[in-house]
Amino acid sequence: MTPVFHKTRLIFWSVVAIFFVMLPFGFSGGFALSMLSQMGIAIIFALSYNMLLGQTGLLSFGHAVYFGLGAFMTAHVINWVGEDRIWWPITFMPLVGGLTGMLFGLVLGFVTTRRAGTPFAMISLGIAEMVAASALMFTTFFGGEGGIATDRTAGGTMFGISYGPQIQVFYLIAGWCLVGMIGMFAVTQTPLGRMANAVRDNPERAKFVGYNPTRVRWLMMTLAGFFAGMAGALATINYEIVTAETLGLVASGNVVLMAFIGGIGHFWGPIVGAVFVTWLQSALSTYTQAWLLYFGLLFLIIILFSPGGMANLVTLHKPAWHARLMKRLLPSYALAAATGALMLTGFVAVIELLYSHGGSGDMVSLFGLRVDAGSAVTWVAAVGLFVVGIVLFRWALKYVRRAWEEITPQLQSSGVV
Amino acid sequence: MRAFWGSQLEFFLVTLLNSLSYGLLLFMLSSGLTLIFSMMGVLNFAHASFYMLGAYFAYQTGAYIGFWPALFIAPILVGILGAVTERYGLRTVHKFGHVAELLFTFGLAYVIEEVVHLVWGRAPVDYRVPESLDFTLFTLFTTQYPAYRAFMMLISVGMLISLFLLLTRTRVGMVVQASLTHPDMVEALGHNVPRVFMMVFAGGCALAGLAGVLGGNMFITEPGMAFAVGSIVFVVVVFGGMGSLAGAFVASLIIGTLQTFSVALDFSMLGVLGAIGISVSEDSNWYGLWSITISQTAPVLPYLLMVLMLIVRPRGLMGTRES
Numbered sequence: 001m002t003p004v005f006h007k008t009r010l011i012f013w014s015v016v017a018i019f020f021v022m023l024p025f026g027f028s029g030g031f032a033l034s035m036l037s038q039m040g041i042a043i044i045f046a047l048s049y050n051m052l053l054g055q056t057g058l059l060s061f062g063h064a065v066y067f068g069l070g071a072f073m074t075a076h077v078i079n080w081v082g083e084d085r086i087w088w089p090i091t092f093m094p095l096v097g098g099l100t101g102m103l104f105g106l107v108l109g110f111v112t113t114r115r116a117g118t119p120f121a122m123i124s125l126g127i128a129e130m131v132a133a134s135a136l137m138f139t140t141f142f143g144g145e146g147g148i149a150t151d152r153t154a155g156g157t158m159f160g161i162s163y164g165p166q167i168q169v170f171y172l173i174a175g176w177c178l179v180g181m182i183g184m185f186a187v188t189q190t191p192l193g194r195m196a197n198a199v200r201d202n203p204e205r206a207k208f209v210g211y212n213p214t215r216v217r218w219l220m221m222t223l224a225g226f227f228a229g230m231a232g233a234l235a236t237i238n239y240e241i242v243t244a245e246t247l248g249l250v251a252s253g254n255v256v257l258m259a260f261i262g263g264i265g266h267f268w269g270p271i272v273g274a275v276f277v278t279w280l281q282s283a284l285s286t287y288t289q290a291w292l293l294y295f296g297l298l299f300l301i302i303i304l305f306s307p308g309g310m311a312n313l314v315t316l317h318k319p320a321w322h323a324r325l326m327k328r329l330l331p332s333y334a335l336a337a338a339t340g341a342l343m344l345t346g347f348v349a350v351i352e353l354l355y356s357h358g359g360s361g362d363m364v365s366l367f368g369l370r371v372d373a374g375s376a377v378t379w380v381a382a383v384g385l386f387v388v389g390i391v392l393f394r395w396a397l398k399y400v401r402r403a404w405e406e407i408t409p410q411l412q413s414s415g416v417v
Numbered sequence: 418m419r420a421f422w423g424s425q426l427e428f429f430l431v432t433l434l435n436s437l438s439y440g441l442l443l444f445m446l447s448s449g450l451t452l453i454f455s456m457m458g459v460l461n462f463a464h465a466s467f468y469m470l471g472a473y474f475a476y477q478t479g480a481y482i483g484f485w486p487a488l489f490i491a492p493i494l495v496g497i498l499g500a501v502t503e504r505y506g507l508r509t510v511h512k513f514g515h516v517a518e519l520l521f522t523f524g525l526a527y528v529i530e531e532v533v534h535l536v537w538g539r540a541p542v543d544y545r546v547p548e549s550l551d552f553t554l555f556t557l558f559t560t561q562y563p564a565y566r567a568f569m570m571l572i573s574v575g576m577l578i579s580l581f582l583l584l585t586r587t588r589v590g591m592v593v594q595a596s597l598t599h600p601d602m603v604e605a606l607g608h609n610v611p612r613v614f615m616m617v618f619a620g621g622c623a624l625a626g627l628a629g630v631l632g633g634n635m636f637i638t639e640p641g642m643a644f645a646v647g648s649i650v651f652v653v654v655v656f657g658g659m660g661s662l663a664g665a666f667v668a669s670l671i672i673g674t675l676q677t678f679s680v681a682l683d684f685s686m687l688g689v690l691g692a693i694g695i696s697v698s699e700d701s702n703w704y705g706l707w708s709i710t711i712s713q714t715a716p717v718l719p720y721l722l723m724v725l726m727l728i729v730r731p732r733g734l735m736g737t738r739e740s
Contacts, residue, residue: 111728121519126652134717249648293528296527354535354536
């Protein structure tokens with residue numbers, strides 16, 4: 001096992017750091033920059049969620065509670081700084097959010113982590129509902145419907161950094177994102193991280209070795225709360241407003257989707273998921289009102305066919321890559337991709353036509369084409385495309401399966417499996 | 418003074434009746450959920466979505482053939498959907514473990530809500546109480562009690578009794594009960610246990626659908642209704658003890674009563690303090706906290722109750738197993 005700060009690891013983290021520094025030069029537009037900031041926040045949040053789900057086996061439906069509470073506390077502290085009641089640099093605000101999240105992780109975790117598995121999932125949901133409902137009750141702290149507004153420039157200018165321009169905020173987020181990534185990776189390498197895996201896989205045996213599974217879960221919950229709160233604080237600085245929605249169930253559900261779509265079995269999975277889902281949400285929602293449906297279906301498909309998420313696809317192909325057998329798979333993949341695209345096009349066309357509730361003569365824009373949503377021709381074409389796509393895709397899948405069967409003996413003999 | 422106590426009694430009785438009908442509706446939902454859970458260990462997150470589908474199906478079929486046939490058809494349709502979900506969804510993800518199963522139903526809830534948006538739009542639909550039941554059953558002091566609420570109770574109690582008889586007095590019920598505890602043995606005796614699971618899942622969903630048919634027009638039929646009722650049903654199941662039907666029954670009535678009464682009560686700590694001669698000025702820091710009325714805390718109370726239960730008795734009211 002390589003230590004966290006081994007030479008290769010140091011090189012790796014430096015590369016990531018340089019990548020973060022270079023990013024705004026590649027994507028300099030205002031939209032791109034704010035999306036990159038969102039991604040940074042989402043990465044910390046999704047990784048902290050995976051400390052529970054992936055590493056400890058705790059399926060939480062209320063992780064946004066710690067994110068949101070950290071965000072609210074940060075908003076108040078920034079406002080106090082603005083009123084000169086206390087002094088604390090904006091740069092280190094994520095620590096405020098983190099400690100708040102940690103405190104609530106400690107308190108709420110005491111109740112929730114007493115059970116694991118399905119009961120834990122339900123209890124976390126109940127706690128999330130309770131906090132969300134309280135948020136509308138205690139208006140002094142949560143600001144009611146309007147939320148709490150704040151001003152990220154309240155700390156004044158320090159070393160030429162005022163946090164007025166978005167680029168400065170992006171670098172703040174990127175810096176903390178890196179700290180968070182290293183920190184959470186370090187946790188996986190500690191004895192606690194290892195015990196969390198043991199508790200996830202077999203709590204009874206973990207108990208026999210002399211560890212208390214409840215305490216391990218509780219500790220992991222507290223740590224996850226810290227990182228979630230940190231992400232929340234960055235969200236406050238980024239948006240300059242926190243509303244009760246931040247800690248609501250939709251936000252909690254969102255992070256579940258991110259972590260799972262990326263892949264919970266691998267440390268890097270949630271990062272991929274956070275980037276992909278954030279991009280999908282802002283890109284798709286500008287094109288179609290059915291994006292939540294596509295999103296939900298994508299989630300279902302991943303659960304049904306690739307429960308390891310997107311990261312799993314990479315792990316799956318690693319042996320073939322090392323054995324230099326990828327070129328044997330690629331033709332069948334190309335076939336599947338082409339027919340899959342056909343099927344998808346048909347499906348999207350049908351859904352978009354349904355959403356348009358079109359009467360005759362209603363023009364709908366589909367893939368850059370203007371089509372009549374009321375005419376039978378359009379419908380027949382869309383449904384036909386979809387059905388033909390399904391048939392062809394299933395046929396192509398047969399080739400994929402055959403290609404895999406062909407290379408499996410070679411993979412086994414080359415010893416990489 | 419007599420008039421005052423009279424109105425208090427009226428308030429109490431009417432609210433009690435309302436809590437009873439609401440509690441029975443909750444039981445119809447939670448009984449299916451808890452049965453499915455005790456059988457497959459799967460918590461169906463989409464359970465409330467099936468409740469919502471029940472209401473929408475009843476609205477849609479009712480528009481063509483009237484309320485009475487819809488009362489039967491809608492739950493059956495929901496049950497069929499449930500069977501399909503179990504057969505082609507849950508059974509596929511079963512090999513990946515409980516987390517995947519739970520997440521599957523979670524994703525399904527998303528998709529069902531979006532499909533409802535797609536088909537019926539985002540605004541509430543006009544699903545009404547049928548005219549034949551739209552009259553006042555009796556007048557209690559000054560409150561007119563609607564016949565439909567009584568009808569709801571009647572159906573719920575009828576369902577409750579038939580469910581009990583089905584599970585304890587019939588051969589099918591025996592097989593179901595045996596499959597809960599000894600699936601291998603039941604399989605060895607020649608019963609198709611996966612099919613039993615599918616039927617139980619379908620039955621639970623059909624019950625949720627029936628609750629939707631009855632609750633949809635009493636309350637409101639809109640895409641948010643699954644979300645609103647879903648977490649309360651979870652509270653009921655955890656509070657009553659997961660997998661326990663009797664526990665779910667008691668918990669439904671308790672939570673139903675708690676919610677109905679707390680919404681209606683307008684007391685606050687300020688009033689209590691005032692009654693014992695302490696006045697809190699409006700500039701005080703704690704004024705906001707003291708002035709919160711019971712009705713404002715209503716949304717939080719069920720969850721608070723659940724958390725307290727978990728601290729005092731983690732397996733719930735009548736739960737038998739730890740996990």
